Amino acid sequence: MSAWYYAKGGQKSGPFPDEDFQNLISRGTVGPNDLVWKEGMSDWQRASTLPGLVFPRDVSAVDTPPTPSERTIPVTPGSSLPGVPVPDYLPWSIAATLLCCLPAGVGAIYYSLKANSARTTGNLETARSQAEIARKWLIAAVVIGVVVSLFYFIAAIVGGMHARQY
Numbered sequence: 001m002s003a004w005y006y007a008k009g010g011q012k013s014g015p016f017p018d019e020d021f022q023n024l025i026s027r028g029t030v031g032p033n034d035l036v037w038k039e040g041m042s043d044w045q046r047a048s049t050l051p052g053l054v055f056p057r058d059v060s061a062v063d064t065p066p067t068p069s070e071r072t073i074p075v076t077p078g079s080s081l082p083g084v085p086v087p088d089y090l091p092w093s094i095a096a097t098l099l100c101c102l103p104a105g106v107g108a109i110y111y112s113l114k115a116n117s118a119r120t121t122g123n124l125e126t127a128r129s130q131a132e133i134a135r136k137w138l139i140a141a142v143v144i145g146v147v148v149s150l151f152y153f154i155a156a157i158v159g160g161m162h163a164r165q166y
Helices: 018-027 090-099 102-120 124-164
Strands: 003-008 011-017 035-038 072-074
Touching (some): 011 018, 090 102
Antiparallel strands (some): 003 011, 003 035
């Protein structure tokens, strides 16, 4: 049995078992233009595009308040649902440490490991925030590595040209 979520009015609600979710559709709580998601879906989709969801003809005529069993999850920037993976920047962080910039790469590895640890314990919000910090350290490592490499490349060219003059 899968758990459904829906987004309406800036808030995500759920999880709902299949039968309860179809009842929300029948009552008009979930309309054909609302975004829905369940495990196995890659992203949120408009409810009317999913086969198997049956909507009443006149949804506007149905106006039943939601049941107390409905849980509302506030939508915040960067929030997602359980089951949606937290990005794993660890392999990229290791590569950036070895190839670009050791100090910033170590920071990226540290925060990637903290994100993975938080994700493992089920603390998804902490995992997302730590993954975002790891991403910033990763970007810093790559940028520093590119800038330093360009500096050395230019210095080698100028030094080579200077040596030929003497």
